[in-house]
Structure formats: structure tokens, C-alpha cells
Amino acid sequence: MGGCSNEQPPQQKTAELPPAPEISSGFRSDMIPVHATRHMAAAANPLATAAGQQMLRKGGSAIDAAIAMQAVLALVEPQASGIGGGAFILYWDGERVQAFDGRETAPAGASTGMFLGADGQPIPFADAQIGGRSVGVPGVLRALEMAHQQHGKLPWHDLFQPAIQLASQGFPVSRRLHGQIAADKFIADSPEMAKYFLTPQGQALPVGTLLKNPELARTLQAIATQGADAFYQGPVAQAMVDKVRSHARPGTLSLADVSGYQAQERKPVCGDYKQWQVCGMPPPSSGGVAVLQTLGILEALQNKSPALDLAAMPPVPSNSGAGLEPSVSAVHLIAEAERLAYADRALYLADSAFVPVNVKGLTDKAYFKTRAALIGDKSMGRAKAGVPAGINLALAPDRSPLRISTSQIAAVDDQGGAISMTTSVEAAFGSHVMTNGFILNNQLTDFSFVPEENGKPVANRIEPGKRPRSSMAPTLVFDRKSGELVxxxxxxxxxxxIEYVNKAVVGLLDWKLNPQDAISLANFGSRNVGTELEAGRVSPALVQQLQDRGHEVSLIEMTSGTQIIVRDKDGWAAGADPRREGTALGD
Structure with a gap:
């Protein structure tokens, strides 16, 4: 059933749409934009945001602020990110955009069939996630170190002090962290995690409990004093390897894997959208390409017919009592464009060091035009991957589980620099392997469990040293005429x-929403499996109108954690996601 098919859309298969990796902590309906004239920091936890603002007030750069925020997030948001995971960083120094890749790598001992059972079928996701087998070599500290060496203004040592102080003196368990602990049935099986996160009776630590992490304080102090080498060599690295290899579900991580890890500086993927230029992460992230494809297809539709211009389809009052909601026409067009982008993502995108990825062909305007021609008044159901110019690969589509747990960091500094950084341990609480006060990722489950189909290799199959494909989409937007950061x-x-970032970009640029309203607007989109709407945030009328257009609609939890900082007439305005506990702070 391809994009040009007249067949009915396939029935929704709920098994193909796993639940959101992180639960919502409630919707904060009272949030308004934060304004500043000089600098701004935004993160997923107020303590992390405060650490970023502290560095900016000292004259620090955006990367200085991001390092301080990441270190605090390792403590206060361990289910989502931390030094045991990876990150993608998009950086603007006032003159050029750079992409820093701190994605985890597969150990040398990894094999293509490591997540297949004796019957040759993929093992259950939880069996793959929990334990040492899923752990990739963490990359976030090497990427932060690389970016700091180029753009840091403050000493590396100073950036870790807020986190070290909080870890030593303790921080109150937030409602969100309590909820995540309570919802996780695997914590009790990890002695280190159970001791740290649970009461002696085995319950989640109550909200407000003062939680100290002296082990993490010692780890961060070593990193602050000795640099990232303190993590990748010596006792911390040895402890990671020992934990992974001695687990009941052991992995193959070795000291050579850890010490040999290298972050990569890559060329960002940038493309035009109307009067703006949008820049994102290149492979192994699929986010940058998929966002550019979605926006490019939407612009091609507008060029074909002015009536299809998203700017003329702003959000409308909802009869559900939830304020504004997206219009049916906007949801239809964006979801259809996303189907096409996700179809290409599943077939073509992977670590470009292992698979040729034709970014140019996938983001070519002529290709967008051919893809846009597949969009009609009715939903196409399931889209097929296209055939961009210059691609001649016999590949099978990736049918990996659609999961990950992440956090978002954003900052702009006094010098005109800016960062968008998405950081992750993959599923909530990663592999559930804890050592030296931090949790190790389970990023190897971001590879395709199935290495080939019908004799054709899957681009995102597991291979030693390879980086798993990601959806992380840190994004920077510029005015094309002036070159100014927007x-x-x-x-x-x-x-x-990808859905959340597309909604935010369109909300800001086409619908002229302020950053907070762009984030707070109901989430929606399609991952090429049905059309998703945020449960409790849209009206029955919108659901019915989409169904009338042939959409198979799923009302699901869509717990984004979007952070936006946007230029305004007085300096900067920022918003944080009301679905989590994030904040923005500026001066």
C-alpha cells in the first residue's frame, strides 16, 4: 500500500505504536513565555536550568551552560539522560553551524543477531533492554569536551560544580521523578537502583525526599579535575565494563571499547523552508533529514497550490475546553508529509560510516516535489519509501521498536552563540545497569533487531563500532536573508x-505562535502508522474530520519535552514543555 495507492488505509496495529517512553507529569496550563535581553537557558528540570543560567551570568558560552545543565540532569533526571548515555549537539558560534556527534557505539563484540532468539525471531524488547547486552559505549562527555575545547569560555572544572554540590548535599525528589520510579517495574531487580530509588519497603521514594548521590559527586569531581579521560580510562571505565560483563544478561563491552571512543564533528544538514534556513543533525540521526523532508514536502505543496499554504491554516478554538487545537487541514497535510519522511527514514537512514546515506538526494527540492504529488485529499494510509536521485541500494526497511527516553537542552549566550542539544540514555532508566552513581544506556536496542529481510540487509542493523540510528532532532532556524539566528x-x-519538532517549527514560523504556545499546542502527526493525536488535548470533532479523510486515528499520550528559545524584538523569548517539569531562565 504505497502513497499512490487507492486501497483503503491499513487497520491500526497498536503493537506497532509502543507507549510513550516517559509518562507525563501532568499538563501545566499556566505557563507563559519567558523573556530576556542578554542570554537564556532552558532544560527539563528547574535545577538544571538554574545551573545553565549561573554559567551564562559568569560570561560563559552556550556550551558552558549546556555542560552544567547536562551534569545536573544526570542527577535529577536519571531516567532520561546522563553521563552514561549519548547526545547530539547543534552549535552556532555566531558565524557557522557545527554538529557534534556523541552517539554511543556498538562494542567490538556486538553481533548482528544479538537480539534474536533461538528461533531467529526478535526477543521481547524488555529482555533486550534490561542488562549489559544493550549497553553502547557512552559518548556524551567526549562530545561535550570536543565542543568545549572549541567554544568554552569558562574552565571545564567550574561547569560541574553545581551538579557536584547538589549530588553531595541532596535534592528533593520531584513529582516527575517519583512517578517515573513508581512506574518502572525493573528497578527492584537492580540492587544498586533499588537501594538508591526505593524505600526499605520497596516503594518509590516519596515526593520531596532529600536524595543524595555521593558516588556521582565523586565521579563528577574526577571528571571536573581530570577531564573526560577520568570517565573513559581508569576505575570508572573498569567499573562500567565489569558491571556490563557480569550482569545476568551480559554484554561484550571492553576497556578498549570505552577508551577508544571518539566523538565526531559532522557537517549539519541544512535546507530552506520559505524565507528561513533550517539546520539539523546529519546521520546517524534521522531527525535532521526527516524534519527537512517534512518541511520541504509541505513547501512543495504550497508551491503547487497557494490554498495548501500552512500559514493559512492556523490553530482553531477547540470545543474540548483545551484552548486552541490544530486545524484538520494542517494535521492532514503535516501527517501525510511525515508518513513519506518516516518511510524514507526506515529504509535509508543509518550510520553513514557503514551505509552510504545520500542526504543530498533525500533533501533535494525536485525529490520533495515528487513526494508531495502523492498527497491528496484523503490519507494515503501507509507510505512507501521513495527513490531519490543517486540512490541505488538494495535495502530492507527497518522495523525496530519505536522507543527512546531523552532530554532537551537549549541556550543562547551573551556573545551570540546558541546550542540545541538532545541527550539520551534510550528507554526510561536505560539498561538499568548502575555504577558510580549513574545509569548506563541501552542504546544498542536502537538498532534493528532484524539484520536482514528477504536477503536484503537492513541499513540500521547491528555492527561492531557502529552508531545506532536516532530520531533526535536538535534544530536551529535562521533568517535566510540576514543570516540571523531565529x-x-x-x-x-x-x-x-520528529513530529514534535515539526509542530514547533510550523507553529513558530507559519502560525506566528509565541514559543510557549507553540510547545503547549496539542501534539499530532504520523510515524507512518496511523495518525496520532495527543489524548485529552483535542476535540472529538477533529478526530471525526480526520477519519472522514481516511485517517486511522490513535489518541495516545504524546509526552514531548520541547524547549524553544526564539529571537524577539527585545532579545529572546523562551518556552518549556508543560508536559514535563522543564523551565527557561534568562537575564
Whole structure:
């Protein structure tokens, strides 16, 4: 059933749409934009945001602020990110955009069939996630170190002090962290995690409990004093390897894997959208390409018919009592464009060091035009991957589980620099392997469990040293004429990240929403499996109108964690996601 098919859309298969990796902590309906004239920081937890603002007030750069925020997030948001995971960083120094890749790598001992059972079928996701087998070599500290060496203004040592102080003196368990602990049935099986996160009676630590992490304080102090080498060599690295290899579900991580990890500086993927230029992460992230494809297809539709211009389809009052909601025409067009982008993502996008990825062909305007021609008044159901110019590969589509747990960091500094950084341990609480006060990722489950189909290899199959494909989509937007930075955008949310970033970009640029309203607007989109609407945030009328257009609609939890900082007439305005506990602070 391809994009040009007249067949009915396939029935929704709920098994193909896993639940959101992180639960919502409630919707904060009272949030308004934060304004500043000089600098701004935004993160998923107020303590992390405060650490970023502290660095900016000292004259620090955007990367200085991001490092301080990441270190605090390792403590206060361990289910989502931390030094045991990876990150993608998009950086603007006032003159050029750079992409820093701190994605985890597969150990040398990894094999293509490591997540297949004796029957040759993929093992259950939880069996793959929990334990040492799923752990990739963490990359976030090497990427932060690389970016700091180029753009840091403050000493590396100073950036870790807020986190070290909080870890030593303790921080109150937030409602969100309590909820995540209570919802996780695997914590009790990890002695280190149970001791740290649970009461002696085995319950989640109550909200407000003062939680101290002296082990993490010692780890961060070593990193602050000795640099990232303190993590990748010596006792911390040895402890990671020992934990992974001695687990009941052991992995193959070795000291050579850890010490040999290298972050990569890559060329960002940038493309035009109307009067703006949008820049994102290149492979192994699929986020940058998929966002550019969605926007490019939407612009091609507008060029074909002015009546299809999204700017003429602003959000409308909802009869559900939830304020504004997206219009049916906008949801239809964006979801259809996303189907096409996700179809290409599943077939073509992977680590470009292992698979040729034709970014140019996938983001070519002529290709967008051919893809846009597949969109009609009715939903196409399931889209097929296209055939961009210059691609001649016999590949099978990736049918990996659509999961991940992440966090988003954004900052702009006094010098005109800006960062959008998405950071992750993959599923909630990663592999559930804890050592030295931090949790190790389970990023190897971001590879395709199935290495080939019908004799054709899957681009995102597991291979030693390879980086798993990601949906993380840190994004920077510029005015094409002046070259001036317009906004820094990003979100967690697994394979839904692309949907969340698309909504935010269109909300800001086409619908002229302020950053907070762009984030708060109901989430929606399609991952090429039905059309998703945020449960409790849209009206029955919108659902019915989409169904009338042939959409198979799923009302699901869509827990984005979007952070946006946008230029305004007085300096900067920022918003944080009301679905989590994030904040923005500026001066």
C-alpha cells in the first residue's frame, strides 16, 4: 500500500505504536513565555536550568551552560539522560553551524543477531533492554569536551560544580521523578537502583525526599579535575565494563571499547523552508533529514497550490475546553508529509560510516516535489519509501521498536552563540545497569533487531563500532536573508521527536505562535502508522474530520519535552514543555 495507492488505509496495529517512553507529569496550563535581553537557558528540570543560567551570568558560552545543565540532569533526571548515555549537539558560534556527534557505539563484540532468539525471531524488547547486552559505549562527555575545547569560555572544572554540590548535599525528589520510579517495574531487580530509588519497603521514594548521590559527586569531581579521560580510562571505565560483563544478561563491552571512543564533528544538514534556513543533525540521526523532508514536502505543496499554504491554516478554538487545537487541514497535510519522511527514514537512514546515506538526494527540492504529488485529499494510509536521485541500494526497511527516553537542552549566550542539544540514555532508566552513581544506556536496542529481510540487509542493523540510528532532532532556524539566528528548538520523545519538532517549527514560523504556545499546542502527526493525536488535548470533532479523510486515528499520550528559545524584538523569548517539569531562565 504505497502513497499512490487507492486501497483503503491499513487497520491500526497498536503493537506497532509502543507507549510513550516517559509518562507525563501532568499538563501545566499556566505557563507563559519567558523573556530576556542578554542570554537564556532552558532544560527539563528547574535545577538544571538554574545551573545553565549561573554559567551564562559568569560570561560563559552556550556550551558552558549546556555542560552544567547536562551534569545536573544526570542527577535529577536519571531516567532520561546522563553521563552514561549519548547526545547530539547543534552549535552556532555566531558565524557557522557545527554538529557534534556523541552517539554511543556498538562494542567490538556486538553481533548482528544479538537480539534474536533461538528461533531467529526478535526477543521481547524488555529482555533486550534490561542488562549489559544493550549497553553502547557512552559518548556524551567526549562530545561535550570536543565542543568545549572549541567554544568554552569558562574552565571545564567550574561547569560541574553545581551538579557536584547538589549530588553531595541532596535534592528533593520531584513529582516527575517519583512517578517515573513508581512506574518502572525493573528497578527492584537492580540492587544498586533499588537501594538508591526505593524505600526499605520497596516503594518509590516519596515526593520531596532529600536524595543524595555521593558516588556521582565523586565521579563528577574526577571528571571536573581530570577531564573526560577520568570517565573513559581508569576505575570508572573498569567499573562500567565489569558491571556490563557480569550482569545476568551480559554484554561484550571492553576497556578498549570505552577508551577508544571518539566523538565526531559532522557537517549539519541544512535546507530552506520559505524565507528561513533550517539546520539539523546529519546521520546517524534521522531527525535532521526527516524534519527537512517534512518541511520541504509541505513547501512543495504550497508551491503547487497557494490554498495548501500552512500559514493559512492556523490553530482553531477547540470545543474540548483545551484552548486552541490544530486545524484538520494542517494535521492532514503535516501527517501525510511525515508518513513519506518516516518511510524514507526506515529504509535509508543509518550510520553513514557503514551505509552510504545520500542526504543530498533525500533533501533535494525536485525529490520533495515528487513526494508531495502523492498527497491528496484523503490519507494515503501507509507510505512507501521513495527513490531519490543517486540512490541505488538494495535495502530492507527497518522495523525496530519505536522507543527512546531523552532530554532537551537549549541556550543562547551573551556573545551570540546558541546550542540545541538532545541527550539520551534510550528507554526510561536505560539498561538499568548502575555504577558510580549513574545509569548506563541501552542504546544498542536502537538498532534493528532484524539484520536482514528477504536477503536484503537492513541499513540500521547491528555492527561492531557502529552508531545506532536516532530520531533526535536538535534544530536551529535562521533568517535566510540576514543570516540571523531565529530560534533553537528540540525535544525528547523517541521516534515521535520528529513530529514534535515539526509542530514547533510550523507553529513558530507559519502560525506566528509565541514559543510557549507553540510547545503547549496539542501534539499530532504520523510515524507512518496511523495518525496520532495527543489524548485529552483535542476535540472529538477533529478526530471525526480526520477519519472522514481516511485517517486511522490513535489518541495516545504524546509526552514531548520541547524547549524553544526564539529571537524577539527585545532579545529572546523562551518556552518549556508543560508536559514535563522543564523551565527557561534568562537575564
Amino acid at each position: 530560534a533553537t528548538i528540540g525535544s525528547p520523545g523517541g521516534s515521535q521527536i
